[in-house]
Amino acid sequence: MGVKLGILGLGTVGLGTVQLLQDLVGRNPLLQEIEIYRVGVRSLAKIRDVELPADVLTTDLEAIVNDPAVDIVVELIGGLEPARSLILQALNNGKHVVTANKAAIARFGAEIFTTANQAGVYVMLEAAVGGGIPVIQPLKQSLSVNRIHTITGIVNGTTNYILTRMQTEGSNFSDVLADAQRLGYAEADPTADVDGLDAADKIAILASLGFNGRINLEDVYSEGIRQVSKTDITYAEKLGFVIKLLAIAKQDTNSSPLSVRVHPTLVPKAHPLASVNGVYNAILIEGEPIGQVMFFGPGAGAGATASAVTSDIMNLVAVLKTSTTNPNPLLTCGHQDYCEIAPIAELVTRFYARFLTKDQPGVIGKLGTCFGNYGVSLESVVQTGFQGGLAEIVVVTHDVREGDFRQALAEIQNLAAIDSIPSLLRVL
Ligand SMILES: NC(=O)C1=CN([C@@H]2O[C@H](COP(=O)(O)OP(=O)(O)OC[C@H]3O[C@@H](n4cnc5c(N)ncnc54)[C@H](OP(=O)(O)O)[C@@H]3O)[C@@H](O)[C@H]2O)C=CC1
Ligand SMILES: N[C@@H](CC=O)C(=O)O
Numbered sequence: 001m002g003v004k005l006g007i008l009g010l011g012t013v014g015l016g017t018v019q020l021l022q023d024l025v026g027r028n029p030l031l032q033e034i035e036i037y038r039v040g041v042r043s044l045a046k047i048r049d050v051e052l053p054a055d056v057l058t059t060d061l062e063a064i065v066n067d068p069a070v071d072i073v074v075e076l077i078g079g080l081e082p083a084r085s086l087i088l089q090a091l092n093n094g095k096h097v098v099t100a101n102k103a104a105i106a107r108f109g110a111e112i113f114t115t116a117n118q119a120g121v122y123v124m125l126e127a128a129v130g131g132g133i134p135v136i137q138p139l140k141q142s143l144s145v146n147r148i149h150t151i152t153g154i155v156n157g158t159t160n161y162i163l164t165r166m167q168t169e170g171s172n173f174s175d176v177l178a179d180a181q182r183l184g185y186a187e188a189d190p191t192a193d194v195d196g197l198d199a200a201d202k203i204a205i206l207a208s209l210g211f212n213g214r215i216n217l218e219d220v221y222s223e224g225i226r227q228v229s230k231t232d233i234t235y236a237e238k239l240g241f242v243i244k245l246l247a248i249a250k251q252d253t254n255s256s257p258l259s260v261r262v263h264p265t266l267v268p269k270a271h272p273l274a275s276v277n278g279v280y281n282a283i284l285i286e287g288e289p290i291g292q293v294m295f296f297g298p299g300a301g302a303g304a305t306a307s308a309v310t311s312d313i314m315n316l317v318a319v320l321k322t323s324t325t326n327p328n329p330l331l332t333c334g335h336q337d338y339c340e341i342a343p344i345a346e347l348v349t350r351f352y353a354r355f356l357t358k359d360q361p362g363v364i365g366k367l368g369t370c371f372g373n374y375g376v377s378l379e380s381v382v383q384t385g386f387q388g389g390l391a392e393i394v395v396v397t398h399d400v401r402e403g404d405f406r407q408a409l410a411e412i413q414n415l416a417a418i419d420s421i422p423s424l425l426r427v428l
């Protein structure tokens with residue numbers, strides 16, 4: 001037994017990782033060099049679907065990161081603290097770290113990677129984005145010779161699972177969320193999933209790798225899926241779209257600011273991301289000279305995420321077996337500067353909007369005039385239903401600057417004929 005692991009956390013991902021490491025037949029022989037030396041948990045009394053010697057489990061996580069015998073710390077407790085402090089202590093103690101914690105990396109990445117670089121150790125995070133899908137290492141290595149233009153992803157398994165079931169079964173939002181929690185997809189606090197914050201953390205990480213700079217998380221615009229209703233899913237379907245929570249990072253020219261955002265989006269049914277359903281994630285990367293490349297696979301769940309965590313551990317085992325003093329630049333993170341992010345008002349996109357209006361003659365004309373005043377041109381206008389005596393009108397615009405569209409909406413909101421604007425979604 002060569003390399004000693006100190007694993008923090010034995011929940012969905014921790015358990016999946018330990019189970020994988022205890023079942024090595026047919027896997028990479030390097031894994032046989034690993035010893036599960038300590039596993040830190042909150043409760044020793046909890047019954048767990050794994051056998052570990054009694055002296056391996058502990059509730060003293062600090063003792064693990066400070067134990068000189070531990071070579072690699074695998075942080076799978078999630079959340080911000082004590083995860084951040086434990087990662088920093090491990091790095092300061094000269095230990096490599098593997099983490100699945102996108103929340104901590106997206107907020108404290110600068111501090112964590114600076115500490116790792118100073119200590120001459122690595123922080124590996126393949127599981128932090130796209131669960132089991134290899135996307136971090138490909139962006140750092142295989143794709144890094146490209147100039148990346150756009151990263152468009154479905155990067156949250158929980159919300160994709162919810163939207164898929166709402167679309168295919170007409171299911172109710174809260175019932176499906178409970179299923180996603182039971183299946184181990186959701187975060188400990190599922191509002192991070194539902195409100196788009198988990199996807200924002202992930203696109204910040206991908207953008208940082210793709211566009212070679214740090215991303216200030218506060219600059220990432222994010223909307224979740226709470227406002228997506230069955231009505232909108234049905235209208236989108238009729239118009240030839242499906243609704244997906246997309247995370248997008250885009251740079252129009254090499255010198256223009258980045259646009260980094262998360263929001264529910266109408267995706268044309270023929271687009272490759274439209275058929276990514278359930279807990280599956282996909283990340284479409286566009287760059288030069290490669291063109292388009294798409295990564296697809298399970299975005300959450302014990303086994304899939306354990307695959308990513310264990311591949312990182314295996315990379316570090318290989319590093320520990322190699323005796324070089326210079327760090328491998330393809331495994332470190334060397335970003336020092338922050339990327340400039342464009343405000344959401346500058347975004348140019350198509351919009352879908354649903355209006356409830358009084359059933360009066362000329363309403364559509366008034367809407368058209370207000371939009372026209374701000375240079376918003378309409379691709380389609382549909383009036384199909386009635387809700388409680390109000391007419392329902394759905395419009396899809398051509399490409400428009402978001403700031404102009406919002407100004408038109410503010411004027412429309414004041415029209416006497418307008419009751420409300422229940423939905424506003426962007427269109428890919
Ligand atoms: N679930 C998924 O599909 C995926 C999760 N991730 C990320 O992986 C990480 C872990 O997620 P997941 O496995 O789902 O989380 P769980 O909530 O299932 O597991 C968390 C584990 O950490 C332990 N723990 C939490 N806080 C403490 C603490 N303060 N002290 C000691 N132990 C603690 C818990 O102990 P105890 O068991 O005793 O309560 C539990 O074993 C998160 O960062 C998450 O974002 C990434 C990709 C996919
Ligand atoms: N809660 C996350 C888990 C993986 O990162 C998700 O649903 O995608």
Ligand code: NA
Nearest residue numbers: 126129131133
């Ligand atoms: Na991944």
